[in-house]
Amino acid sequence: MxxxxxxxxxxxxxxxxxxxAQKIRQDDAAGSIGVSENFxxxxxxxxESVQWGKLFQVLEGLGVRIxxxxxxxVAAWLNERRDDRGRS
Amino acid sequence: MxxxxxxxxxxxxxxxxxxxAQKIRQDDAAGSIGVSENFxxxxxxxxESVQWGKLFQVLEGLGVRIxxxxxxxVAAWLNERRDDRGRS
DNA sequence: ATTAAATCCTCACGGTTGTAAGGATTTTTG
DNA sequence: CAAAAATCCTTACAACCGTGAGGATTTAAT
Known part of the structure; x- marks a missing residue:
């Protein structure tokens, strides 16, 4: 969905x-995801002040995709790769 | 896309x-979105350490939808509204 | 209604983030 | 290629974030 x-x-x-939906508590979910229950x-x-990377970690841990x-x-500019600049 | x-x-x-894709510079985009160019x-x-709320602000400003x-x-649990708990 | 369980909130702490200013480096332009 | 433009990086600073511990409050179970 x-x-x-x-x-x-x-x-x-x-x-x-x-x-x-997975019938798990905050502390159990937090533990398995690797963040604090507080967080x-x-x-x-x-x-909204939470760090994007930690939020993404939580989303992944809960099977939520972004x-x-x-x-x-925009697609054309996406193909303009930054790592194609001889930095290999 | x-x-x-x-x-x-x-x-x-x-x-x-x-x-x-919008042909704007970092400093101009940042200015109109309301964040620093550095950010x-x-x-x-x-x-990944950026604040989720500020990131979302940038995405909105650039017309990117999440x-x-x-x-x-999961949908059933989404309809279980927290604000339906007599806090109006 | 009472008790148990889950979640929220506060505090303290070490480490960190967004901003602004300014210079270094890279990219673009002519 | 040289110069201009754009982006990256560093510094400093005030405000703050994630964690852990523990207690207050809310929710669920009986």
């Missing part, structure tokens, strides 16, 4: 719902 | 590509 995010805090609801609780309550939706013309 | 994110840092490429540069280079993809059974 694909859910568009219309504001940053909304991801908290998704995280909580995903965890509950997971913070995310679920919609705190898809970015961009205008089609 | 929908692009799945397989790691947190990849969003930097999307942000840069989106900005370039935008950091995001584009794939820094979609979360969850298993269908």
């Amino acid at each position: 694909k859910i568009p995010l219309d504001h940053a805090a909304a991801i908290g609801n998704v995280v909580r719902a995903s965890r509950k 997971l609780g913070k995310i679920e309550r919609g705190d 898809v970015v939706d961009v205008p089609d013309n | 929908k692009i799945p994110l397989d790691h947190a840092a990849a969003i930097g490429n999307v942000v840069r590509a989106s900005r370039k 935008l540069g950091k995001i584009e280079r794939g820094d 979609v979360v993809d969850v298993p269908d059974n």
Whole structure:
């Protein structure tokens, strides 16, 4: 099921719902994901100040995938790779 | 165009590509979005420590939409609204 | 209704983030 | 190729984040 995010805090609801769908508690989920229970609780309550990388870790741990939706013309610039600049 | 994110840092490429597709410089984009040029540069280079809320602000400013993809059974828990608990 | 379980909140701490300014480096332009 | 433009990097600073511990509050179970 694909859910568009219309504001940053909304991801908290998704995280909580995903965890509950798996019938696991915050502390157990946090433990297996590798973050603190405090942190997971913070995310679920919609705190926007959390670090993107840690949030992504949580999403991965809960089987939530992120898809970015961009205008089609952006694709051409995506293929302009930064690592094709002789930095191998 | 929908692009799945397989790691947190990849969003930097999307942000840069989106900005370039609009033919605007980092400092101009940052100014109109309301963040520092330093910060935008950091995001584009794939820094995962950036705050989720600020990142979302940048994505919005560049017309990038975020979609979360969850298993269908999560939907039922999403409808279990927290704000339906007499807090109006 | 009472008790147990789960979640939220506070505190303290070491480490860190976004901003602004300015210079170094890279990329683009002509 | 040289110069201009754009981006990256460093420094300093005030505000702050993730963790862990422990208690307060809310929710679930009986």
